[in-house]
Amino acid sequence: MRSFLSIAADSSFSLQNLPLGVFSTRDMPTKRVGARLGDFVIDLAFLEAKGLLVTPEVVFDHPDLTAFMGLGRKVWAQIRKSLMALFEADNPVLRDDSAVLARCLVAVSDARLHMPAVIGDYTDFYSSMGHARNVGMMFRDKDNPLMPNWKHLPVGYHGRASSIVPSGTPIVRPCGQVKGNDEAEPSFRPTSRMDFELEMAFWIGKDSELGRPIPISQARDYIFGVTLLNDWSARDIQSWEYMPLGPFVSKSFSTSISPWIVSLEALAPFEVEAPEQDPQPLPYLCSTKRMQYDVELEVLLKTSRMQRFERVCLSNFRNLYWTMEQQLAHHTITGCNMRRGDLLASGTVSGMEPGSYGCLLELAWGGTQPLTLKETGETRVFLEDGDEVMLRGWCQGDGYRVGLGDVTGVVLPAQKD
Numbered sequence: 439m440r441s442f443l444s445i446a447a448d449s450s451f452s453l454q455n456l457p458l459g460v461f462s463t464r465d466m467p468t469k470r471v472g473a474r475l476g477d478f479v480i481d482l483a484f485l486e487a488k489g490l491l492v493t494p495e496v497v498f499d500h501p502d503l504t505a506f507m508g509l510g511r512k513v514w515a516q517i518r519k520s521l522m523a524l525f526e527a528d529n530p531v532l533r534d535d536s537a538v539l540a541r542c543l544v545a546v547s548d549a550r551l552h553m554p555a556v557i558g559d560y561t562d563f564y565s566s567m568g569h570a571r572n573v574g575m576m577f578r579d580k581d582n583p584l585m586p587n588w589k590h591l592p593v594g595y596h597g598r599a600s601s602i603v604p605s606g607t608p609i610v611r612p613c614g615q616v617k618g619n620d621e622a623e624p625s626f627r628p629t630s631r632m633d634f635e636l637e638m639a640f641w642i643g644k645d646s647e648l649g650r651p652i653p654i655s656q657a658r659d660y661i662f663g664v665t666l667l668n669d670w671s672a673r674d675i676q677s678w679e680y681m682p683l684g685p686f687v688s689k690s691f692s693t694s695i696s697p698w699i700v701s702l703e704a705l706a707p708f709e710v711e712a713p714e715q716d717p718q719p720l721p722y723l724c725s726t727k728r729m730q731y732d733v734e735l736e737v738l739l740k741t742s743r744m745q746r747f748e749r750v751c752l753s754n755f756r757n758l759y760w761t762m763e764q765q766l767a768h769h770t771i772t773g774c775n776m777r778r779g780d781l782l783a784s785g786t787v788s789g790m791e792p793g794s795y796g797c798l799l800e801l802a803w804g805g806t807q808p809l810t811l812k813e814t815g816e817t818r819v820f821l822e823d824g825d826e827v828m829l830r831g832w833c834q835g836d837g838y839r840v841g842l843g844d845v846t847g848v849v850l851p852a853q854k855d
């Protein structure tokens with residue numbers, strides 16, 4: 439499958455991908471839905487108005503994706519098929535109509551990307567065994583790092599939706615209450631343990647009813663697609679505040695996401711069997727087919743003295759112990775309802791090997807093993823002002839990629855007063 443547009447083989451945005459997002463341009467500041475193909479954003483609102491994409495109601499001339507989400511899984515897949523067909527190499531409809539083609543394609547450099555949906559609720563899980571093990575070893579028990587519940591349910595906490603920002607938004611170093619191990623009392627100061635967390639998240643595309651759990655067998659119908667996510671964390675604030683109810687202000691100051699949502703249809707060729715679970719969880723968390731996705735994930739870092747980003751972590755989404763379906767089944771088991779636009783994140787995606795750890799806390803092992811950056815020889819245990827973090831993710835197909843785009847953010851100095 440090839441497009442008449444030329445798309446580099448290593449582009450994250452092949453014809454097989456077509457992720458959706460919300461954009462505007464200087465000439466047309468109205469927010470509307472677009473799809474990404476190569477270095478272009480396809481204006482879906484325009485194609486819809488032209489009758490080239492047929493939907494039962496106007497859904498793309500809309501400042502977010504919730505109207506389109508409301509049409510359901512079958513229509514999501516149909517629209518994806520129609521869009522693919524429109525840009526296929528041997529389809530003349532757009533290829534040979536230069537006026538219409540010029541109008542529906544926006545160079546990505548001319549597009550401003552916005553939040554894909556209004557996020558009602560945001561939840562962050564803790565689904566990677568590598569991450570849970572490492573954090574448990576550092577803060578609890580070296581020989582018995584996993585909490586007794588960890589293999590029985592996908593642990594999570596309710597995060598804050600209001601501070602989720604699109605990629606590129608600078609992150610101001612937060613101030614908060616910190617108490618070092620050698621200090622008798624806490625004090626108020628800028629965090630000195632600023633960290634990133636490499637995560638993937640999925641968007642809820644279908645409302646569920648209050649009081650009715652989503653059975654694991656139907657969970658897929660509720661998953662609209664996935665996005666890359668950086669769960670910025672202030673580790674010193676976190677370690678003082680987290681007991682007994684979990685992280686609070688140490689995580690809620692900012693969470694960054696890539697502006698593109700990749701569909702489960704685009705990820706389907708990269709399905710792999712999920713890791714076996716021992717012990718087997720309770721029946722509501724069991725399904726006949728337990729699938730995970732083979733998505734390469736990496737973290738790159740660039741200090742203010744560096745010219746180029748340098749990779750500090752290479753991980754993979756398939757490492758996760760708990761699947762998205764299990765997370766969703768567990769989240770709703772007591773009757774909690776889901777709403778379109780809700781966002782559920784995986785938790786830090788760490789593998790079991792050191793180079794695959796998805797946050798600095800693990801990479802520099804709690805500050806004891808500084809990371810050296812090759813370009814300048816600088817070392818890091820946590821993020822410093824001016825450091826820029828980039829997350830990237832992609833599935834490697836035969837001659838093409840289905841990528842998640844990237845999530846960037848630079849750390850700005852703490853605000854004085």
Ligand code: MN
Binds near residue numbers: 562
């Ligand atoms: Mn997290």
